[in-house]
Amino acid sequence: MARYLAQRLTHLAGVLLAVSILVFLLIHLSGDPVRLLTPLDAKPEDVARIRSLYGLDQSIPVQYVNFLKKALRGDLGESFRYQRPAFELVIHRLPATALLAFVTIALTIAIGIPVGLWTGSRTGSAADWIASVATFVFISLPSFWLGVLLILVFADRLRWLPASGFESPIYLVLPSLTLAVYTTGLITRLVRTDVHDVLTQDFIRTARAKGLGERRVLSRHALRNAMISAATVLGLQLGTLLGGSVVVETVFAWPGVGWLMLQAIQTRDLPVVRAAVLVVGTAFVLINLVVDLLYLYLDPRIRYDYAR
Amino acid sequence: MQFYAGAAIVGIIVTVALLAPWLSPHGYADQDLLRSLQPPAWTRGGDWSYPLSADRLGRDLLARLMFGARVSIAVATLSVLLGGGLGTGLGLLAGYFGRWVDRTIARLIDVQLSFPPVFIAIAIMAALGQSLVKLIIVLAFVSWVQYARVARANTLSVREREFVLAARALGAGERRVLLRHVLPSILPPLLVVGAVNISNVILAEAALSFLGLGVQPPTPAWGSMVSEGRAVQTLAWWNTVFPGMAIALLVVGANLLGDGLQRGR
Numbered sequence: 001m002a003r004y005l006a007q008r009l010t011h012l013a014g015v016l017l018a019v020s021i022l023v024f025l026l027i028h029l030s031g032d033p034v035r036l037l038t039p040l041d042a043k044p045e046d047v048a049r050i051r052s053l054y055g056l057d058q059s060i061p062v063q064y065v066n067f068l069k070k071a072l073r074g075d076l077g078e079s080f081r082y083q084r085p086a087f088e089l090v091i092h093r094l095p096a097t098a099l100l101a102f103v104t105i106a107l108t109i110a111i112g113i114p115v116g117l118w119t120g121s122r123t124g125s126a127a128d129w130i131a132s133v134a135t136f137v138f139i140s141l142p143s144f145w146l147g148v149l150l151i152l153v154f155a156d157r158l159r160w161l162p163a164s165g166f167e168s169p170i171y172l173v174l175p176s177l178t179l180a181v182y183t184t185g186l187i188t189r190l191v192r193t194d195v196h197d198v199l200t201q202d203f204i205r206t207a208r209a210k211g212l213g214e215r216r217v218l219s220r221h222a223l224r225n226a227m228i229s230a231a232t233v234l235g236l237q238l239g240t241l242l243g244g245s246v247v248v249e250t251v252f253a254w255p256g257v258g259w260l261m262l263q264a265i266q267t268r269d270l271p272v273v274r275a276a277v278l279v280v281g282t283a284f285v286l287i288n289l290v291v292d293l294l295y296l297y298l299d300p301r302i303r304y305d306y307a308r
Numbered sequence: 309m310q311f312y313a314g315a316a317i318v319g320i321i322v323t324v325a326l327l328a329p330w331l332s333p334h335g336y337a338d339q340d341l342l343r344s345l346q347p348p349a350w351t352r353g354g355d356w357s358y359p360l361s362a363d364r365l366g367r368d369l370l371a372r373l374m375f376g377a378r379v380s381i382a383v384a385t386l387s388v389l390l391g392g393g394l395g396t397g398l399g400l401l402a403g404y405f406g407r408w409v410d411r412t413i414a415r416l417i418d419v420q421l422s423f424p425p426v427f428i429a430i431a432i433m434a435a436l437g438q439s440l441v442k443l444i445i446v447l448a449f450v451s452w453v454q455y456a457r458v459a460r461a462n463t464l465s466v467r468e469r470e471f472v473l474a475a476r477a478l479g480a481g482e483r484r485v486l487l488r489h490v491l492p493s494i495l496p497p498l499l500v501v502g503a504v505n506i507s508n509v510i511l512a513e514a515a516l517s518f519l520g521l522g523v524q525p526p527t528p529a530w531g532s533m534v535s536e537g538r539a540v541q542t543l544a545w546w547n548t549v550f551p552g553m554a555i556a557l558l559v560v561g562a563n564l565l566g567d568g569l570q571r572g573r
Contacts, residue, residue, distance in 0.1 A: 011418075014415070014418075015415075015418050015419055015422055016422075018415065018418075018419040019419060019422055019423075022419065026431060026432070026435050027435070029432065029435040029436050136560070136563065136564075137556075137560065139563065140507070140556055140559040140560040140563050141552075141556050141559075142511055142514050142515065142518075142531070142534075142552060142555045142556065142559070143515070144514075144515055144518045144531070144534065144535075145514075145518075145534050145548070145551075145552030145555065145556070146552075148534060148537075148538055148541065148548050148552070149548070149549070149552070151541075152541055152545055152548065152549075156541065156542050239424060240424035240426075240427070243423070243424040243427045246426070246427060246430050246519070247426070247515045247518065247519065250519065258427075261430070261431070262430070262519060265430070265431075265434035265521070266520075270435075273431060273434060273435070276431075277423070277427075277428070277431045280423065280424070280427060281422050281423050284422055284423060284424060285422045288421075288422075
């Protein structure tokens, strides 16, 4: 276990280094970054001064090393727009994004797993058919459109719920619902298929033959097996949501990382875009590591000590 | 069953997209300000010359939907082909040659997988600037990994099979073995990946266009139509509802196709 963990952590360091290169290059993809900062009619000496101010007059590899040195100290440059550290701006927005992500995942688990278990144990029934069609539609809806529709109905017409911002828990309802529709559709379908597959296997017949009640068969055997793949997908979705669902956060003006990034894009505030991408990439990689470790607990067949 | 239902939906949308200039009653950019925000034909104040209503500038929504279908389909098809080609090629090389080739490509896959795909597409589009070609390339760039993983895994298992060994024993060059023997036998699972991937690409394109980072006006794209409609949503719900329905319908069709392929019809 310790060796596996050490191996994963060295691997992680390698991946993060590569991520940092990608993030560094992002600012150069747009051409000369200095041009973005200066008006078209700026004097050449002013352009040169800004260039050296941001260290953009050095060669690309030197710039990268400087970037990495600073990044390791948590310094990702200063926001062009707010004149504050970009890293700090992103970190400030993380709690709102994390809250939305966890509420969404909680909704997904609370609805998706029971429904998946229930329909998976009676495939072919009318209820199963209805759930299949519904979840199929759920995974096909564009989230931004769903968000706009929910605002149209519940905020504009009915005036039951607030449309945008975040002032009290009630503001969570529409954004988390919008996000949960897709993830719930995904998880329900996955659990249903897995449960259905598991229930046809020999050890289930044995469990039933030895007189285990149907509830216990479902909860102890079918669910436990279905949870293995569900955990992978939930982990990936959690990572994606923590990355800030840029689109849904923007629709609901949710003060999270995603909306911050979009605003930074619109105002060409590249250090903030860069910081957001780096933070999200790191969070995403870490969550995937946690999910892999969770397997140990969920699936006793996996023993990482023996893995190469 | 699902396969045919999906094929029918996608087929109809593709046909409409191809025939848009002939089917559409108006040009997608024709403005008639007197008809600004005219409601759909079956509601009060609407008429059948603008069946699905008009937008703020008095442009026919139906015409814009028809031409918008071209964007969705062209972008999705081209980026799936490009991403699929790239991923398949790299996966094939990694699986077949192993050693450092495999290690390098595996590391590339790890890096790519350390970002949520739509998130990184947004960041890159923002940095690159927007154009149709860039959009296709970026969407291909964020989806190649899925093909690469499947191609690599399948190549690994095919590499040692008798027909490949036989071809090599008979003196076929690496290139011939890869393209004529290994590639055809790993293609079927890749087609399934492609069918599943296409709906994600359609949704990603719609999301990028919605955010203003995809196709630029005046070219109509379904995603940007939803965002234009949002500005007037309290006055004219139809401007946001219809384009979104079009996206959902195409994605349902693509998902049905993928699901059908996965189950072998």
